[in-house]
Amino acid sequence: xxxxxxxxxxxxxxxxxxxxxxxxxxxxxxxxxxxxxxxxxxxxxxxxxxxxxxxxxxxxxxxxxxxxxxxxxxxxxxxxxxxxxxxxxxxxxxxxxxxxxxxxxxxxxxxxxxxxxxxxxxxxxxxxxxxxxxxxxxxxxxxxxxxxxxxxxxxxxxxxxxxxxxxxxxxxxxxxxxxxxxxxxxxxxxxxxxxxxxxxxxxxxxxxxxxxxxxxxxxxxxxxxxxxxxxxxxxxxxxxxxxxxxxxxxxxxx
Amino acid sequence: xxxxxxxxxxxxxxxxxxxxxxxxxxxxxxxxxxxxxxxxxxxxxxxxxxxxxxxxxxxxxxxxxxxxxxxxxxxxxxxxxxxxxxxxxxxxxxxxxxxxxxxxxxxxxxxxxxxxxxxxxxxxxxxxxxxxxxxxxxxxxxxxxxxxxxxxxxxxxxxxxxxxxxxxxxxxxxxxxxxxxxxxxxxxxxxx
Numbered sequence: 001x002x003x004x005x006x007x008x009x010x011x012x013x014x015x016x017x018x019x020x021x022x023x024x025x026x027x028x029x030x031x032x033x034x035x036x037x038x039x040x041x042x043x044x045x046x047x048x049x050x051x052x053x054x055x056x057x058x059x060x061x062x063x064x065x066x067x068x069x070x071x072x073x074x075x076x077x078x079x080x081x082x083x084x085x086x087x088x089x090x091x092x093x094x095x096x097x098x099x100x101x102x103x104x105x106x107x108x109x110x111x112x113x114x115x116x117x118x119x120x121x122x123x124x125x126x127x128x129x130x131x132x133x134x135x136x137x138x139x140x141x142x143x144x145x146x147x148x149x150x151x152x153x154x155x156x157x158x159x160x161x162x163x164x165x166x167x168x169x170x171x172x173x174x175x176x177x178x179x180x181x182x183x184x185x186x187x188x189x190x191x192x193x194x195x196x197x198x199x200x201x202x203x204x205x206x207x208x209x210x211x212x213x214x215x216x217x218x219x220x221x222x223x224x225x226x227x228x229x230x231x232x233x234x235x236x237x238x239x240x241x242x243x244x245x246x247x248x249x250x251x252x253x254x
Numbered sequence: 255x256x257x258x259x260x261x262x263x264x265x266x267x268x269x270x271x272x273x274x275x276x277x278x279x280x281x282x283x284x285x286x287x288x289x290x291x292x293x294x295x296x297x298x299x300x301x302x303x304x305x306x307x308x309x310x311x312x313x314x315x316x317x318x319x320x321x322x323x324x325x326x327x328x329x330x331x332x333x334x335x336x337x338x339x340x341x342x343x344x345x346x347x348x349x350x351x352x353x354x355x356x357x358x359x360x361x362x363x364x365x366x367x368x369x370x371x372x373x374x375x376x377x378x379x380x381x382x383x384x385x386x387x388x389x390x391x392x393x394x395x396x397x398x399x400x401x402x403x404x405x406x407x408x409x410x411x412x413x414x415x416x417x418x419x420x421x422x423x424x425x426x427x428x429x430x431x432x433x434x435x436x437x438x439x440x441x442x443x444x445x446x
Contacts, residue, residue: 025267025270025271025289025291025292025295028292028296029295032296032299036299036303043307043310043311046311046315047310047311047314050314050315050318053322053325054322063315064315064319067312067315067316067319068319086312086316087304087307087308087312087313087316088304090307090312091300091303091304091307091308091312094307095300095303110296113287113292114286114287114288115287115288115289115290115291115292115293115296116292116293116296118288118293118296119292119293119294119295119296119297119300120296120300122293122297123296123297123300123301
C-alpha cells in the first residue's frame, strides 16, 4: 500500500513537472481510462440491441456498419482468411477513432501522444511478425525478408535486401506512430496557433479547422488499420498463393 | 495474453518513473517526446483490451451478424429451391394438363365416333324394320284384296244365278252352273 502511494505521488510529481512535451504518464492513463470508459459504455449500450435479427438500436447499427466495413477491408486486402484478423483490426479502429474524436473536445488525447501511438505500432508490427511466422514458419518468414531467389552468386544482394527489409520493418513502427501523432498533435498545434491569431479580434479562427479535424479522425484510423491489413497481407499472402497454385495445378492435372 | 498485458502495464508504470536512458533524453531534447514506460504500458493495456473486447463484444457481434447472414443465405437458398420446385411443378402440371387435354380430346372423338356408328346402326335398323312392316302390310293388302275378290266373285256368281233363275223361271243353282260361271269370270279377269 505504501509503495502504491509512493508510486502515485511520484506520478503526480512527474505530471506536474514533466520535462517532456505532451501529457504525463498519469495524464495519458486518465485519458486512456476515459476512452475505455466511453468505449465500454457505447458497447454496453450497443450490446442491448443484439437480441433482434435486424438491429434497431442506432449504436448497434453503427457498430454493425463498422464491423461490415472492417470485414470488407480485411477480406479485400488480406483475402478470405482475413476474417480472423477482424477482432484485432476492429479494436485498433475503435481505439484510434475514439481517441481522435476525443482530441476534438479535449486538450489532450491518447493518439496525440507519440508513445501511445508507438505502443500501438510496436504491438501491430509484432503481431504481423507472429502471424508471418505462424503462416510461413520461422525460416520461411526470415527467407521472405531476403526477397526473391537470385541464385548462389547473388547472395550478397540477397543479404543487402534482407538488411533493408529488416530496417524497413523497424521503420514501419515509426511511420505508423509518427503519422498518427503528427496528424492529431499537429491538428492541436494548428488550432492553437490559429486561435492565437484571432485573439485580438475575439474570433476562434482555429474552430474553422474543425471539419478538417473530423475528417482526420476517420482518415487516420482508416490509414492505420488499412496499413495493418496490408502488412498482414504481405506476410500471409504466400500461403494463399501456394494454395491457389496447388489448386490450379490439381485442376490442370485433372 | 491478458496476464502478459498486466505484467507489461505494471512494468510500464514502473518504467515511467525509473527508466532514464541518455539516448531517450537526447531524443527528448531533439523534440521527440519518447517515454518507453508509456509505450510499454500502452502495449500492456492493449494486450488486456484485445481479448476482453473480443470475448465481450466483437465475438458476440460477429456471431449475431454471421448467424443473420447464414439465416439470410439459407432463406435465399430455400426460396431458390422452392422456386425451382415450383417451376418443375408448373412444367409437370402443364405436361399433365396437355396429356389430359389430349386424352379428353381422344375420348370425345371416340364417343362421337361411337355415337355416329350407333346412329347409323339405329337408322339402318329402323329402315329395315320399316321395310319389313311395309312388305308385311303389302302382303296383308294383297291377301285382303284376294279375299275381297273371292267374296265379290262369290257374290257375282250368286247374283248371276239369281238373275238367270229369274229369266228362265227355274232353279239353276247347281254345281255345274256355278263352275261354268266361275270359269267365265276367270276368263274375264284374264282378259281384263
